[in-house]
Amino acid sequence: MSTHDRQGNETPAIDPALEQGPQTSEHGRSGPLRPTDELSAAERQALIASMSPEDAERVPELHEVEVPPELREKIEEAMSRYPQLRSASIPALWAVQRHYGWCSPEGIRQAAAVMGVSPAYLQSVASFYDLFRLTPTGRNRILVCHNISCWMRGADDVLKRFCEAAGVDPHEAEHNGGNSPDGEFFVQGFECLGACDIAPMASINEHYYGPIELDEVETVIDRLRRGEDPLPEKDIRKRTLAGGAEAPEVETNADA
Amino acid sequence: MPERRLLFKNLDEPGLRTLDVYKRRGGYRALERAIRELEPDQIIAEIEESGLRGRGGAGFSMGKKGSFLPRGDMPKYLCCNADESEPGTFKDRELMFKNPHGLIEGIVIAAIAVGAQHAFIFIRGEYWDVADVLDAAVREAYDAGLVGERILGSNHSVQLVVHRGAGAYICGEETALLDSLEGKRGNPRLKPPFPAVQGLYGGPTLINNVETLMNVPHIIRHGAEWYKRLGTEQSTGTKVVSVSGHVQRPGNYEIELGIPAREIIFGLAGGPPPGRRVKVWFPGGSSAPVLTEEELDLPYSFESMAEAGSMLGSGAIIVGDDTVSVPELALRTARFYHHESCGKCSPCREGTNWTVKMLERVVRGEATPMDLDIIASVQENIIGNCLCVLGDAMAMPVGSMVRKFRHEFEEVIERARAAHGGPLDAAPDDVPPVPLGVHA
Numbered sequence: 001m002s003t004h005d006r007q008g009n010e011t012p013a014i015d016p017a018l019e020q021g022p023q024t025s026e027h028g029r030s031g032p033l034r035p036t037d038e039l040s041a042a043e044r045q046a047l048i049a050s051m052s053p054e055d056a057e058r059v060p061e062l063h064e065v066e067v068p069p070e071l072r073e074k075i076e077e078a079m080s081r082y083p084q085l086r087s088a089s090i091p092a093l094w095a096v097q098r099h100y101g102w103c104s105p106e107g108i109r110q111a112a113a114v115m116g117v118s119p120a121y122l123q124s125v126a127s128f129y130d131l132f133r134l135t136p137t138g139r140n141r142i143l144v145c146h147n148i149s150c151w152m153r154g155a156d157d158v159l160k161r162f163c164e165a166a167g168v169d170p171h172e173a174e175h176n177g178g179n180s181p182d183g184e185f186f187v188q189g190f191e192c193l194g195a196c197d198i199a200p201m202a203s204i205n206e207h208y209y210g211p212i213e214l215d216e217v218e219t220v221i222d223r224l225r226r227g228e229d230p231l232p233e234k235d236i237r238k239r240t241l242a243g244g245a246e247a248p249e250v251e252t253n254a255d256a
Numbered sequence: 257m258p259e260r261r262l263l264f265k266n267l268d269e270p271g272l273r274t275l276d277v278y279k280r281r282g283g284y285r286a287l288e289r290a291i292r293e294l295e296p297d298q299i300i301a302e303i304e305e306s307g308l309r310g311r312g313g314a315g316f317s318m319g320k321k322g323s324f325l326p327r328g329d330m331p332k333y334l335c336c337n338a339d340e341s342e343p344g345t346f347k348d349r350e351l352m353f354k355n356p357h358g359l360i361e362g363i364v365i366a367a368i369a370v371g372a373q374h375a376f377i378f379i380r381g382e383y384w385d386v387a388d389v390l391d392a393a394v395r396e397a398y399d400a401g402l403v404g405e406r407i408l409g410s411n412h413s414v415q416l417v418v419h420r421g422a423g424a425y426i427c428g429e430e431t432a433l434l435d436s437l438e439g440k441r442g443n444p445r446l447k448p449p450f451p452a453v454q455g456l457y458g459g460p461t462l463i464n465n466v467e468t469l470m471n472v473p474h475i476i477r478h479g480a481e482w483y484k485r486l487g488t489e490q491s492t493g494t495k496v497v498s499v500s501g502h503v504q505r506p507g508n509y510e511i512e513l514g515i516p517a518r519e520i521i522f523g524l525a526g527g528p529p530p531g532r533r534v535k536v537w538f539p540g541g542s543s544a545p546v547l548t549e550e551e552l553d554l555p556y557s558f559e560s561m562a563e564a565g566s567m568l569g570s571g572a573i574i575v576g577d578d579t580v581s582v583p584e585l586a587l588r589t590a591r592f593y594h595h596e597s598c599g600k601c602s603p604c605r606e607g608t609n610w611t612v613k614m615l616e617r618v619v620r621g622e623a624t625p626m627d628l629d630i631i632a633s634v635q636e637n638i639i640g641n642c643l644c645v646l647g648d649a650m651a652m653p654v655g656s657m658v659r660k661f662r663h664e665f666e667e668v669i670e671r672a673r674a675a676h677g678g679p680l681d682a683a684p685d686d687v688p689p690v691p692l693g694v695h696a
Contacts, residue, residue: 081417083331083374084457089439090422094381128441128598130423131381143382147343148542149500149574151588191425191592192343192542193382196500196574197507206384237353237385240268242499242507243524247259250486250494252478 056120065113071099075114088115089125093132102133130190138179138186140224142166143203146174146189149196158200158212159189165221184225198236208236259524260486262494263470264510267354273389275396278357284402286473290365291410294476299369303472305480307492312337312428312465313541313569315558318472324452325370325460333456334372334414335437335463336363338379339421339428342541343592344572347496347508348466352379353386355470356393360416362469364403365476367414370462374415378433381422390418425596429644430463431455432598443600444644465570467496487513491557495571499525502532502577511556518552521575528577536576536661540569542589543649545656565656582661583668586654587615593650604647607638611654618665621672628665632658 036044078091092115096107103126105119112119126132144150144159163170163178166185172178177188193208195201201210204220209231212220220230229235241247261267271277278284290299304319325332336359340348352359359377367375379387394416397403405413419437426432427442434456436442455461471493475483486493491513497520500506504526511520521527521534528534534549539556545566547554554560561568576585594608614631617623635655638647658665 084438086439087419087437090420090436093422094420125439125441128424129381129421132422147592148538148585148588149344149506152501152574152576152580191595192341192345194340194346194349194380196344196346196498196572199500199506203382208385241264241350242505243259243264243509245268247261247264247510249265250260250262252474252482 056123057118059116059118060109060113062113065110067110067114068099071095071107071110072114074098075111079115085115086117089117089122090129093122093126093129097132101139102136104136133177133186136179137177138166139184141186141188141203141205143177143188143190143193144173145191145193145195145199145201145203147192149192150199150201153199153211154214155189155200157214158202158217159187161214161217162187162202162221165218185221195236197242198234198239201236204230209234210236259510260494260512261510262474262486263351263355263358263467263496264508267350272354273356273393275357275393275400278355282477283357283473284361286477287361287365287402288408290368290476291408291412296369296371299365299476302480303366303369303475306475306483307480307490308468308471308475308483309491309558310465311467311471311495311571313342313543313567315568318464318468321452321464322366322370322462324450325462326453327371329371331374331457331459332370332372333459333461334363334367334370334375335430335433335456335461336375336377336466336469337428337430337433337463338377338383338466339433340383340466340570341380341425341428341596342543342570342572343589344498344500344538344541344574345570346498346500347571349383349386350508351466351470351496352383353389356390357397358470358473359390359466360393360397360403362472363416364397364407364414365472366462366464366469368407368412370460372462373413375417376437376456377416377418378427378437379418379420380427381420384420387418387420394418424598425592426598426644426646429646432644433463434461441598443598444646446643488555488557488559490559491568495556495568497556498570498572499575500572501537501575502528502534502580503575504529514555514557514560516553517547517556517573520556521552521573525573525575528575532577532579534575535578535580536582536585536657538572538574538653539564540567541572542574542592542653543567543645544569545652546660548660581668582657582664583615583618586657586665587612587619589657590615590650590654593646597646601643601647603638603641604643604650607634607647608650610634611650615654618669619672621669621675623669625666625669627669628658628662 074095075092078088079085092111093103096103096111100107108122109119112122144162146155146159160170163173166187167180168178168187173187174189179186193203195208198210200212223230266281300319300322308318309315338348363375403416421427424442427436429444430451431445432442451461451463484492494510495513496508496510498508509524536546538544538546539561547566554564558568590611594612597604597608599605611634614627635651638651
């Protein structure tokens with residue numbers, strides 16, 4: 001790195017890191033971060049090039065990409081359900097996530113090939129939605145609601161206890177979610193999951209459980225390790241109406 | 257005042273989610289009447305006459321909305337908004353999980369009424385189990401000829417797809433929902449054109465909440481006159497309210513609109529724990545300006561909540577007792593909207609961000625009472641200046657908290673400052689310079 005050329009007329013030596021193309025650091029970003037107005041014109045060009053690798057822009061041909069048959073079948077089935085096939089983006093990404101456990105770059109490329117869209121397009125969709133994971137996640141996915149109603153009933157402590165029991169960094173969990181070192185758990189503090197009646201609650205492997213007591217958290221983690229139902233007695237599917245079985249009904253003509 | 261069950265009738269009956277039991281309870285008779293006895297325009301007129309207002313938040317007349325769709329032969333669509341992401345709201349989850357056919361029947365009738373050939377249930381991705389139940393019920397309905405080509409032998413055809421979202425509050429906003437359903441990022445669109453004219457795939461589209469659509473079969477079966485007798489003049493029918501937070505029996509309750517809010521919070525949900533008082537409550541989800549203990553005796557209806565400067569919204573009542581710190585509640589609320597802001601327009605993207613930062617300073621004791629005026633002015637500059645109502649949805653409750661509980665914010669600031677021991681009016685030289693500009 002020789003000079004900082006703000007005019008951009010001369011072309012100084014390009015940062016070797018940029019010349020070699022994108023290098024993924026532990027934060028998933030390429031190269032050291034510097035304000036873009038300190039870069040020369042050539043550096044900027046190189047940076048832009050590194051941000052749009054050509055294989056993300058172009059629609060991959062089906063023969064170039066090996067797609068697992070069951071994944072392809074699921075995506076094609078989704079495409080057939082909508083008047084316009086792009087509507088299948090989210091179902092396709094769900095299929096990828098179900099297949100690989102996360103929206104991996106290969107998975108996205110495969111889905112793009114089946115749908116006839118660019119991988120960059122699917123990536124842009126995936127990055128918008130909270131449930132799509134763009135990094136690998138632990139085997140058990142625990143989303144702890146920490147929105148208003150759950151917070152009022154102690155969700156912050158529940159989340160912290162889950163982090164301790166599963167070995168997940170609490171700071172990571174509160175933001176974009178974190179994995180346990182053994183790869184068993186993914187824990188994330190999540191926005192309202194729509195089950196404030198069982199607050200504080202969590203969505204564990206896509207099923208809702210609550211209200212979760214602090215001293216139940218370790219049991220949940222143990223049971224998940226053994227591949228058992230974490231908290232069968234507090235499964236929301238078993239919950240009946242809060243007002244009980246007997247309540248006055250509206251009379252209709254049919255009843256008369 | 258007890259519940260008044262209409263949508264909740266037989267809801268816990270085992271097997272109600274199967275077609276057999278649903279039919280035995282009178283299911284799909286409204287659809288038969290709609291097809292055999294009524295013209296599409298008559299269905300809309302009946303719904304309009306019933307006074308049914310949207311149960312998703314805005315409270316707009318469903319019949320009117322339906323009548324805005326152009327007549328004629330063109331691709332039209334119906335979207336059932338089952339994205340239910342408003343904090344505190346969980347009514348549609350229980351309704352759909354326990355009575356999926358009640359929703360399907362409502363959708364098919366509404367689709368026939370507006371001439372939509374394609375209908376979608378946009379359900380939030382978190383409700384995986386509920387979506388499975390809907391999928392199974394839709395399959396059953398297809399097999400029985402209640403959905404699909406030539407329904408019940410008529411000339412009406414409606415295709416119905418259950419579409420799972422992937423976690424974004426903004427997709428509950430109707431135009432963002434359409435973008436998401438088209439396979440894009442869920443950004444709201446500029447209105448007009450409204451979806452009734454140009455919606456999904458550019459075609460006229462009717463968008464309604466789950467609970468709204470589930471009222472339709474009852475109205476068609478028993479008539480608008482009968483339905484109008486329920487509730488108040490401007491808020492007809494029953495409403496499912498989701499009560500949560502500091503109450504002893506949180507859950508969904510179905511009530512006749514217009515009963516005092518106190519009856520719902522205390523009579524049905526059991527009120528706050530013994531020895532505690534209600535300090536603050538949201539009458540219609542976290543987007544509704546908060547109300548206080550003095551406002552508990554107001555009738556719970558669209559018009560009365562609006563008069564009180566708030567809204568009935570989705571019918572989600574969140575109760576906070578006297579242990580709740582309002583500044584922390586404001587921060588929690590603002591953080592949610594900051595997280596969910598799609599970033600498309602600046603007042604919301606920047607406004608939610610700065611509100612969170614300022615409230616964090618309040619809670620950390622780094623703010624001055626003057627900051628409260630800045631917080632209030634930021635909220636005022638968000639309201640009415642965004643593409644959609646997400647920004648307003650933060651500005652309204654946060655603004656109301658600062659207005660109604662200003663003394664508490666000031667107390668928190670003062671207490672935190674005293675705890676840190678720093679004089680409030682420190683001489684400029686004692687304060688390290690604040691770096692300014694883009695490289696800060």
